[in-house]
Amino acid sequence: xxxxxxxxxxxxxxxxxxxxxxxxxxxxxxxxxxxxxxxxxxxxxxxxxxxxxxxxxxxxxxxxxxxxxxxxxxxxxxxxxxxxxxxxxxxxxxxxxxxxxxxxxxxxxxxxxxxxxxxxxxxxxxxxxxxxxxxxxxxxxxxxxxxxxxxxxxxxxxxxxxxxxxxxxxxxxxxxxxxxxxxxxxxxxxxxxxxxxxxxxxxxxxxxxxxxxxxxxxxxxxxxxxxxxxxxxxxxxxxxxxxxxxxxxxxxxxxxxxxxxxxxxxxxxxxxxxxxxxxxxxxxxxxxxxxxxxxxxxxxxxxxxxxxxxxxxxxxxxxxxxxxxxxxxxxxxxxxxxxxxxxxxxxxxxxxxxxxxxxxxxxxxxxxxxxxxxxxxxxxxxxxxxxxxxxxxxxxxxxxxxxxxxxxxxxxxxxxxxxxxxxxxxxxxxxxxxxxxxxxxxxxxxxxxxxxxxxxxxxxxxxxxxxxxxxxxxxxxxxxxxxxxxxxxxxxxxxxxxxxxxxxxxxxxxxxxxxxxxxxxxxxxxxxxxxxxxxxxxxxxxxxxxxxxxxxxxxxxxxxxxxxxxxxxxxxxxxxxxxxxxxxxxxxxxxxxxxxxxxxxxxxxxxxxxxxxxxxxxxxxxxxxxxxxxxxxxxxxxxxxxxxxxxxxxxxxxxxxxxxxxxxxxxxxxxxxxxxxxxxxxxxxxxxxxxxxxxxxxxxxxxxxxxxxxxxxxxxxxxxxxxxxxxxxxxxxxxxxxxxxxxxxxxxxxxxxxxxxxxxxxxxxxxxxxxxxxxxxxxxxxx
Numbered sequence: 074x075x076x077x078x079x080x081x082x083x084x085x086x087x088x089x090x091x092x093x094x095x096x097x098x099x100x101x102x103x104x105x106x107x108x109x110x111x112x113x114x115x116x117x118x119x120x121x122x123x124x125x126x127x128x129x130x131x132x133x134x135x136x137x138x139x140x141x142x143x144x145x146x147x148x149x150x151x152x153x154x155x156x157x158x159x160x161x162x163x164x165x166x167x168x169x170x171x172x173x174x175x176x177x178x179x180x181x182x183x184x185x186x187x188x189x190x191x192x193x194x195x196x197x198x199x200x201x202x203x204x205x206x207x208x209x210x211x212x213x214x215x216x217x218x219x220x221x222x223x224x225x226x227x228x229x230x231x232x233x234x235x236x237x238x239x240x241x242x243x244x245x246x247x248x249x250x251x252x253x254x255x256x257x258x259x260x261x262x263x264x265x266x267x268x269x270x271x272x273x274x275x276x277x278x279x280x281x282x283x284x285x286x287x288x289x290x291x292x293x294x295x296x297x298x299x300x301x302x303x304x305x306x307x308x309x310x311x312x313x314x315x316x317x318x319x320x321x322x323x324x325x326x327x328x329x330x331x332x333x334x335x336x337x338x339x340x341x342x343x344x345x346x347x348x349x350x351x352x353x354x355x356x357x358x359x360x361x362x363x364x365x366x367x368x369x370x371x372x373x374x375x376x377x378x379x380x381x382x383x384x385x386x387x388x389x390x391x392x393x394x395x396x397x398x399x400x401x402x403x404x405x406x407x408x409x410x411x412x413x414x415x416x417x418x419x420x421x422x423x424x425x426x427x428x429x430x431x432x433x434x435x436x437x438x439x440x441x442x443x444x445x446x447x448x449x450x451x452x453x454x455x456x457x458x459x460x461x462x463x464x465x466x467x468x469x470x471x472x473x474x475x476x477x478x479x480x481x482x483x484x485x486x487x488x489x490x491x492x493x494x495x496x497x498x499x500x501x502x503x504x505x506x507x508x509x510x511x512x513x514x515x516x517x518x519x520x521x522x523x524x525x526x527x528x529x530x531x532x533x534x535x536x537x538x539x540x541x542x543x544x545x546x547x548x549x550x551x552x553x554x555x556x557x558x559x560x561x562x563x564x565x566x567x568x569x570x571x572x573x574x575x576x577x578x579x580x581x582x583x584x585x586x587x588x589x590x591x592x593x594x595x596x597x598x599x600x601x602x603x604x605x606x607x608x609x610x611x612x613x614x615x616x617x618x619x620x621x622x623x624x625x626x627x628x629x630x631x632x633x634x635x636x637x638x639x640x641x642x643x644x645x646x647x648x649x650x651x652x653x654x655x656x657x658x659x660x661x662x663x664x665x666x667x668x669x670x671x672x673x674x675x676x677x678x679x680x681x682x683x684x685x686x687x688x689x690x691x692x693x694x695x696x697x698x699x700x701x702x703x704x705x706x707x708x709x710x711x712x713x714x715x716x717x718x719x720x721x722x723x724x725x726x727x728x729x730x731x732x733x734x735x736x737x738x739x740x741x742x743x744x745x746x747x748x749x750x751x752x753x754x755x756x757x758x759x760x761x762x763x764x765x766x767x768x769x770x771x772x773x774x775x776x777x778x779x780x781x782x783x784x785x786x787x788x789x790x791x792x793x794x795x796x797x798x799x800x801x802x803x804x805x806x807x808x809x810x811x812x813x814x815x816x817x818x819x820x821x822x823x824x825x826x827x828x829x830x831x832x833x834x835x836x837x838x839x840x841x842x843x844x845x846x847x848x849x850x851x852x853x854x855x856x
Contacts, residue, residue, distance in 0.1 A: 074234070074235050074237055074240070074247065075232055075233070075234055075235075075315060075316045075317050076232065076233045076234075076235060076249060076252055076316075077230055077232055077249070077312055077315050077316060078093045078230060078231040078232070078233065079227050079229075079230045079231075079312070080249050080312055080334075081249060081252060081253045081256060083265075084249070084250055084253035084254075084257075084264060084265050084267075085253055085256060085257050085260075085262050085263070085264060085265065086257075086262050086263040086264075086265055087262055087263075088262070090262075091256070091260055091262070093231050094110070094231060096256065096259075096260070097110055097233055099259055100255065100256065100259065102544075102547070102548060102549065103255070103259045103544050103545060103547070103548075104246070104255045104259070104544065105235055105236065105239040105240055105243070105246065106235070106236045106238075106239040107233055107234070107235060107236070108234040108235065108236045109233070109234045110231060110232070110233050110234075111231075111232045111233075111234075112230075112231055113201060113228065113229060113230040113231070113232055113315060114201065114223065114228035114229035114230060115229075116173055116174070116175055116178070116201070117173065117174060117175065117200055117201060117222070117223070117228050118172050118173045119168065119169045119171055119172025119173070119180075120166050120167065120168045120169070120172055120174065120195060120200070120221070120222045120223075121144050121145060121166070121167055121169060121218075121219055121220060121221055121222060122144075122145075122164055122165075122166065122167070122212060122216040122217060122218050122219065122220050122222060122225070123142040123143060123144035123145070123150075123164070123165055123166070123167035123194070123218060123219075124142060124143045124162065124163070124164050124165075124218050125140055125141075125142050125159060125160065125161055125162065125163045125164075125165060126141045126142060126143055126149055126161065127140065127141045127161060128140050128159050128160060128161055131153065131185075131186055131188065132187075132188075133186040133187055133188075134185075134186050136155055137153055137154070137155050137185065137186060138153070138154050138155070138156075138159055139151065139152075139153055139188055140152050140153070140154050140159060140194070142165070142167055142192075142194070143218055144167045144169060144192070144218070144219060145218045145219015145220070146169075146219070150167070150169075150191045150192050151188070151189065151190065151191055152167070152190050152191060152192045152193070152194055153185040153186070153188055153190040154190075154193075154194045154209065156194065156196070156208045156209040157208060158207075158208035158209060158211070159194075159208075159209060163209075163211055164211070164212040164213070164214060164216055164218070165194050165195070165209050165210065165211065165212060166194070166195040166200060166209075166210055166212065166222045167192050167193070167194055167195070168180045168192055168193040168194075168195055168199075169192050170182055170191060170192060172192075172193075174193060174195055174199040174200065175198070175199050175200065175201040176199065177193065177199070180192060180193050194209045195209065195210060196208060196209055196210055197210045200222070200226070200228060201228065202226065202228060202307075202310070202311045202314055202315075203310065203311075203314055203319075203320070204314075204319070212225070213225070213307075225307070226307055226308075226311060227308055227311055227312075228311070230311075230315055232315050232316075235252075237433075240437075241437065242530065242531050243437075243531060244336065244434070244437040244438050244439050244440065244526070244529055244530075244531070245336065245440070245526040245527060245531075246336070247336035247434050247437060247439075248332070248333060248334050248335045248336030248337070249333060249334050250267065250334055250335055250336075251335075251336055251526070254508070254509065257507065258504070258507040258508050258545055259545065261507070267446070267450055268450075268453050269446065269449035269450050269452070269453050270449055270450075270452035270453040270456055271449050273295075273449075273452075273464055273467060273468060274464075275464050275465060275466055275467050276467055277296075277465065277466040277467060278466065278467060278469055279294050279295070279296060279350065279407070279466050279467075279469035280348070280349035280350065281294055281349075281350040281352075281469045281471055282349070282350065282351045282352070282471070283352045283471045283473060284351060284352060284353035284354070285352060285353050285354045285377055286473035286474065287414070288354070288377050288389075288413060288414040288417040289352045289377065289389065289411065289412075289413055289414075289471075289473065290412040290413060290414060290441045290472075290473070290474040290476070291411060291412040291441040291444050291470070291471065291472045291473070291474070292350070292352055292409070292411045292412075292444075292470075292471045293409075293410045293411065293444040293445055293448060293468060293469065293470045293471075293472075294350060294407055294408060294409050294410065294468070294469050295407075295408050295448055295452075295464065295466055295467070295468045295469070296344055296405065296406070296407050296408075296464075296465040296466040297405060297406050297408060297452070297455070297462055297463070297464060297465065298344070298404065298405035298462065298463045298464075298465045299404065299405070299461055299462050299463040300323075300324065300403070300404045300405060300406065300455075300459055300462055301404065301459060301461060302323050302458055302459040303322055303323055303401065304320075304322065304323055305320060305322075305323045305326040305327070305330075305458065306458060309326055309327075309330055310326070312330070312333075313326060313329060313330065313333070316333050318333070318430075322399060323455075323458060323459070324341050324399050324403065324406060324455075325341070325399055327341075327451055327454055327455055328340060328341055328451075329430075330454065331447050331450060331451055331454075332430060332431070332434065334450070335443055335446070335447055335450065336434055336439065336443075337410070337412070337434070337439055337440075337443045337444065337447050338390070338430070338431035338434055338435065339408065339409060339410050339447055339448075339451065340387060340393050340408075340409040340411075340431075341399055341406040341407070341408050341409070342386065342387075342393070342397045342399075342406060342407040342408075342409065343397055343398065343399055343400065343403045343405075343406060343407075344405040344406055344407045344465075345403075345405065346381075346386075346396065346397045347381045347386060347397050347407050348381055348382065349381060349382050350379060350380075350381070350407070350409075351379070351380040351381075351382060351383075352377065352378075352379055352380075352389060352411075353377075353378065353380060354375060354376070354377055354378075355372055355373075355374060355375065355376045355377075355378055356374065356375065357374050357375075358374065359371055359372060359373060359374055360372045360385060362378075362385050362388070362394060363394060363395045363396070364388065364392045364393070364394060364395065364427075365392055365393050365394065365395055365398055366392070367395055370425060370427070372385070372388065372425070373421070373424040373425065376388065376389075376421050376424070376425075377389040377390070377413060377417060377418075377421065379409070381397070384396070387409075388421070388425070388427075389411070389413050389418070389421075390411075390413040390418040390421070390431060390432055390435040391418065391421060391422055391425065391427055391429055391431060391432045392427060392429055392431070405465065408448060408451060410443075410444040410445070410447045410448045410451075411444060412435075412439055412440075412441035412443075412444055413435050415435060415436050415437060415438040415439075415529075418432050418435040418436055419432070419436040422436070438529035438530045439526075439529065440476065440525045440526035440528075440529055441472070441474070441475075441476050441525075442476060442525045442526070443526065444470070445468060445470065448468055452464070476525050476528060476529065477525070477528070478511075478522050478523060478524060478525055478528055479522070479523045479527070479528035479532050479533065480520065480521070480522050480523075481521050481522075481523070481532065481533075481534060481535060481537070481538050482518050482519070482520055482521070482535070483518060483519045483521055483535045483538045483539065484517060484518045484535070485517055485518060485519070486517070487535055487539070488501070488519075488539055488542065491536070491539045491543075492539065492542070492543050492546075492551055493551070493552070493554060494546075494550075494551060494552075496542070496546070498514045498519075500546070501519060501542060502514060502519075504541070504542050504545045504546060505519075505521060505538075505541065505542065507545065508527075508541060508545065509524045509527075510522065510523055510524065510527075510538075510541070519538075521538050567753065568659065568749065568750075568753055571690070571749065571752065571753055572648045572659065572749060574690050575648065575661060575686065575690065575747075575749075576646075576648060578686055578689055578690070579646055579663075579682070579686070582682070582685070583644060583682065584643075584644065585643075585644035585645060585646050585663065585665075586643065586644070586645050586646075587645075587646055587647060588629065588632055588645045588646070588647050589647060589649070590625075590628035590629065590631070590632060590647060590649060591618075591628065592621055592622060592649075592650060592652070593612065593615075593618050593619060593620055593621055593622060594606060594609075594618065594620045594621075594622050594627060594628070595618055595631055596617065596618055596620065598627065598630075598631055599620070599627075602706060602729075602732060603705070604627065604705065604706065606620050606622075606623070607620075609621055609622070609623055609652065610652050610654075610655075621652040622651055622652065623651050623652055623653045624651065624704070625647060625649050625651055625660045625662035625746065626662050626664065626704075626728075626744055626746060627706075628647075628649070628662075629645055629646075629647060629662050629664045630664065630728065630732065630742070632645060633645070633664055633666055633736050633742065634735060634736060636666075637666060637736035637737045637740070641666070641668065641737055641740065642666060642667050642668065643665075643666055644663065644664065644665040644666070645663070645664055646661065646662065646663040646664075647661075647662055648660070648661045648749065649662070658748065658749070658750055659748075659749035659750060660746055660747070660748060660749060661723075661745075661746065661747040661749060662744070662745070662746050663679065663682075663743075663744070663745040663746075664728075664742055664743070664744055665678075665679055665742065665743040665744075666733075666736060666737075666740060666741075666742050667740070667741055667742075667743065668739060668740065668741070669739045669740065669741045670739075672727070672741040672743065675741075675743050676711070676725070676727070676743050679725060679743050679745055680697060680713075680725060682745075683695060683715060683723070683725065683745060683747070687717060687752075690752075690757070691717070691752070691755055691756075691757045691758065692757055692758040692759070692760055693717060693718070693755070693757075693758050695715050695716060695717050695722070696715075696716040696717075696786050697713040697714070697715060697716070697725065697784070697786070698713060698714050698716055698784070698786070699712070699713060699714075699784075700712050700713060700714040700721075700724065702714075702724050702726055704726075705729075706728055706729045706732055707726040707727065707728065707729065707744070708726060708727040708728070708729060708730070709726070711725075711726050711727040712724060712725070712726040713725050713726070715747070717751075717752070717755055718755060720751060721751075722747060722748055722751045722752055722755075723745065723746045723747035723748055724745070724746055725743070725744070725745045726743075726744050727741060727742065727743055727744065728741075728742040728743075728744055764825075766801075766823050766824065766825045767825075768823060768824055768825070768826075768827060768828045768829075769823065769828055769829075770801065770821055770822070770823040771821070771822050771823060771829060771834055772819055772820070772821055773819070773820045773822065773834075773837075773838065774806060774817055774818070774819050774820075775817070775818055775820065775841070775842075775845075775852050775853065776815050776816065776817045776818075776852070776853040777815075777816050777817075777818060777845060777850050777851070777852050777853075778813050778814070778815060778816075778850060778851040778852070778853070779813065779814040779815075779816060779850065780813065780814065781810060781812065781813055781814050783814060785805070785808070785816060788816060788850065791845075791848045791850070792818070795841070795844050797822075797837055797840060797841070798824075799822040799823065799824060799829060799833065799834075799837050800820060800821075800822055800837070800841075801821045801822060801823055802821050803818050803819060803820045803821065804818070804819050804821075805817075805818060806818065806819045820841065822834065822837055
């Protein structure tokens with residue numbers, strides 16, 4: 074968006090005291106980001122008002138003219154010019170020798186087809202105020218000959234481009250007056266009120282009806298007649314051009330000017346072509362409509378449009394129609410000043426593929442209270458240029474969605490805490506009032522009322538008010554300080570870290586795949602395997618598959634049924650939520666799909682995986698004990714509880730054979746579940762580092778015989794109770810099963826003070842064998 078500094082100066086008291094170049098650096102810090110600054114008119118020098126005295130054809134050219142002009146110099150100048158619109162008495166801009174124009178750095182005396190030319194007559198394009206290069210610019214007859222052209226035309230200007238993205242939440246700054254308000258607050262100058270025309274005594278009403286009161290917030294209109302002037306003055310034309318728009322006609326230029334000034338779009342209908350205004354939705358209909366750019370468009374369903382009774386005449390908030398446009402014969406208009414729902418306009422513009430200056434602004438949630446002000450401002454500006462206009466109706470105003478001022482209570486403590494500066498009441502009040510906020514000072518707080526143009530979406534809470542105070546006070550006046558906070562990890566973060574650690578371990582030590590399943594069961598699956606979950610919590614607004622799961626394994630088995638169509642052996646795992654009663658629990662579930670003949674190996678590998686996992690993340694050993702798990706689809710003769718610190722933290726088992734074979738023939742499925750919350754409550758053992766002995770260590774392997782159905786855990790408890798001064802540690806080496814269970818243990822013995830003798834080693838062996846046999850186990854020396 075382009076902003077003219079010349080225009081801003083008219084809105085601010087004592088604006089001549091502002092340095093308009095350095096001002097924009099402050100504006101970037103206090104308000105919005107500047108994309109660029111362009112100094113207009115710096116390349117236009119020594120251009121004066123001249124009057125044409127004679128116009129003759131060039132003797133050596135069929136398109137050039139030889140012109141003599143009075144430029145206020147001592148004698149008339151002869152200039153060769155090719156423009157077709159020259160005539161005697163015409164006043165024109167003349168660049169004298171040594172001067173410069175846009176695209177012509179220096180005007181020099183030159184010969185054109187044998188005749189010397191002593192200057193250049195300039196077009197609007199060469200002055201940099203328009204793209205018009207069809208002829209020499211014709212000046213008003215009131216301009217004094219010999220005067221610098223810049224005295225009459227505001228060529229010199231500082232034009233700033235503001236990044237639109239930085240204004241998305243500031244609809245009040247999509248017009249020059251809003252920008253001026255910001256600059257006035259930053260510089261401490263007063264903002265001047267806009268001149269308006271409000272002597273409206275006409276009582277005739279307009280037929281305006283709003284049928285879609287949801288998407289049309291407000292619709293105001295007035296009829297204006299006896300319009301005779303067709304062209305805007307040069308100042309308005311230059312302003313529009315510098316802001317990226319072209320001059321069309323007085324009425325169109327005025328609506329564009331008001332949009333650039335206040336930020337609120339307006340539209341003028343030829344009143345001879347419009348009788349009654351109806352604002353309504355197209356509903357399910359798709360219509361053809363020719364817009365002002367003379368393109369026939371298909372209007373999508375559910376688009377807000379302006380109708381003349383039943384005839385569409387404009388796409389609301391986007392573009393008018395050619396059937397009601399202003400033309401050369403227009404002398405009366407119906408002026409629209411409206412406000413539409415921001416989201417609805419954006420959707421319509423996207424559906425149409427038509428983004429306009431108007432829709433871009435409506436999308437930002439404009440203040441509906443600007444519509445009347447815009448009409449009165451339009452009347453003032455039009456009367457300035459065309460005094461004989463008549464006002465043929467009252468201002469008709471339909472306002473279904475009234476916007477009120479937003480009130481926010483800001484505590485003084487919160488303000489001080491956020492900016493770490495103690496501001497007195499006078500400073501806070503002064504800053505907020507400079508932005509047009511109302512402030513009531515309380516003992517411990519400020520009751521702040523935002524103007525409506527800041528209440529559409531910008532100002533909603535205390536933080537927004539603090540931002541206003543801080544940015545005007547100056548972020549550069551706030552001393553940067555490091556935050557002083559207690560860095561305490563929350564429980565949620567500990568859980569996240571534990572889950573990540575588990576997933577990382579499984580992913581890096583196995584070839585299992587992590588999956589993600591839905592939080593609800595598939596009813597068809599439950600029915601197929603007669604799994605009753607009717608008492609589970611249900612999703613109320615979902616008719617099918619609305620039972621929330623309390624068993625993650627079932628969700629993973631559903632994935633197994635699908636994946637087993639393509640592969641026979643694989644493993645999947647997930648850490649997911651299960652809903653048990655009113656509580657949510659996190660569970661790790663693993664399914665290892667394998668061939669039936671290798672199930673023992675896979676079963677053992679999963680036990681080892683869980684053992685190593687817990688050893689890694691908690692530095693503790695788990696114990697596996699036989700158990701009957703209360704799940705109908707498990708084979709309980711394979712079910713083991715996983716115990717840690719004598720508490721069950723999960724289980725390992727096999728899925729029912731029928732379910733497993735539904736994946737594939739001769740397939741078994743090993744299943745593990747770990748309960749994350751229980752694991753989270755287990756403290757990690759600190760790793761104890763023991764200094765190794767500098768003397769040799771002796772390793773002795775023994776095989777201990779257990780009954781086939783006896784658990785290794787029983788033997789481990791016995792070995793843990795054995796104490797001997799030479800025993801350093803022991804470890805499980807191997808297991809073998811036939812009619813009995815054979816466990817091979819390696820005992821590491823030694824001393825920190827000496828090398829053990831043969832007799833000392835024998836003494837240990839005899840003592841260990843005696844201890845094992847006393848505990849009803851048979852022992853075999855493997856040496």
